[in-house]
Amino acid sequence: MAVLTRVATALAACFSLSGAAFAEPLGLPPVPIPSDNPQSAEKIALGNRLFHDLRFSSDGTVACATCHADEKAFTDGPLRTSEGIGKKTGTRNAPTVINSAYFTSFFWDGRSASLEDQSQHPFLNPVEMGLPTHEPILNIVRSDDFxxxxxxxxxxxxxxxxxxxxxxxxxxxxxxxxxxxxxxxxRWRFGKEENAISAEAKRGFDVFVGQGRCVSCHVIEETQALFTDNRFHNIGVGINRAQFDVPRLAAEFLTAKAKGADVDKTVLSDPKTSELGRFAVTDQFDVIGAFKTPTLRNVAVTPPYMHDGSLKTLKDVVKHYNNGGRSDGDPAQVNDYLSGGIRPLSLTEQQMDDLVAFMGTLTTPAYFGAKTK
Structure with missing residues (x-):
């Protein structure tokens, strides 16, 4: 906690009382700040404390930072899917909080439109923090002297x-x-430091923006790179194995939703329903099995991968795309709802290795107390 306190103090020092922010790191645009929630040093320090407080779970064992740990690049790797109270396991891999300030929707299916709204859901989910209401949180913050x-x-x-x-x-x-x-x-792309990355990584960059077509969704712009398009795509993960159940699953889900079923609780408790993806939010059949494009920043230190944590290594991920949306050893045929851009890439073994090397250059050596692993 002492380290976290020092981190919070350092973060707070980056802001004036009026909410003026620090200069954004190389490769990123200014952080968008909502007009109804301007930044302040005091708010940041308070938010840091709340983020790490275990008391906001029903058994006192889970905080936001449990699944988004500073020292794990704000994920909970190597877990495939997150563990909540009582070691209950959900259906989805914990995405990093890093650079979430730039996201336009939250959770893998985008069911929250802001960081503010997103932060409220895990407290009440029975497989996450398991509180019956938000009242226990309010009781603590209204009475704890700190x-x-x-x-x-x-x-x-x-x-x-x-x-x-x-x-x-x-x-x-x-x-x-x-x-x-x-x-x-x-430093290589925007800082023009030619020796900042290896020759192998440079070849991987050429694959990334060329034959691999990775840049179609993991966007790189002229002066910045978020490595996400903030959109939703069916890339053949999970839904391949459930596709023959999709009509039944979709019908049952829509019926339950019409009767008031909680989307949060449903998608995190039932593995097959979870694979409906963005459909669970929009009820639109064209986004069945579609999930949000994650940022690739720090991706080399945040395994396992995909919304369900089903791919262990970056090489596995590259092979999945190279196979046109089917993982090695997966007997299921490519699903009928696959996004149009997903097709075999015909990359060589060397090209795939180069691509992995390139993604390794997206790791920031040090960021606000988090350590690479």
Whole structure:
């Protein structure tokens, strides 16, 4: 906790009381800040504390940082899918919080539109933090002396005036400081340091933007690179094995949803329903099995991969795409809902290795206390 406190202090020092932000790292645009939640040093320090508090789970064992651990690049690798209270296992791999400030939707299926909204859901999910309501959180922050002081400093509120609105704004403010650029790739591409990456990685970059067509979804622009298009695609993971059940699964899900079923709880508790992807949010059949494009920044240190954690290595991921949306050893045929851009790539073994080497250059050596693994 001492390390986290130092990190929070350093983060807070990057902001003025008016919310003026630090200069963004090389390769990233300015962090977008919502007008109704301007940054402040006090809010960031409070959000850091809330993010790491185990008491906000029903058995006192799970915090936001449990599945998004600083020292694991804000993921919970090597777990395939996240573990919540009582070691309950969900259906999805924990995505990194790093650079989530730039995302336009949250969760793998995009069911939240803001960091503020996203932060509220895990508290109540029975396979995550397992609280019956948000009331236990409010009881703590309204009575704990440390929180009383922090909320007063950050929002000018005490006692019953503190609500979940302040809690979510503080957590989101902290998460918007977890940004990662200035990688070897950035120094090579945007800083013009020719020797920042290896010859193998440079060849991999050519594959990434050329024959591999990775850049179609993992976007690189002229002066910045988020490595995501913030859109949803069916790339043949998971849904390949469930596709013959899709009509039944979709019908049952829509019926349950019409009766008030909680989407959060449903997709994290039932593996097959989880594979419906974006459909669970939009009810549109053209996005069955589609999941959000994740950023590739720090991807080399955040295995396993894909929404279900089913691919262990980056080489496995590259092979999946090279096979046109089918993983090695997967007997299932490519699903009927596969996104149009997914087709065999005909990459050689050397090209695949070069591509993996390139993705290794996207790791930022140090970012706000997190360590590569």
């Amino acid at each position: 929180y009383v002081d922090l909320f007063k400093r950050a929002f000018g509120k005490t006692g019953d005036a503190i609500t979940m609105d302040e809690v979510k704004k503080a957590i989101a403010s902290y998460e918007r400081t977890i940004v990662s650029g200035d990688s070897p790739f950035d």
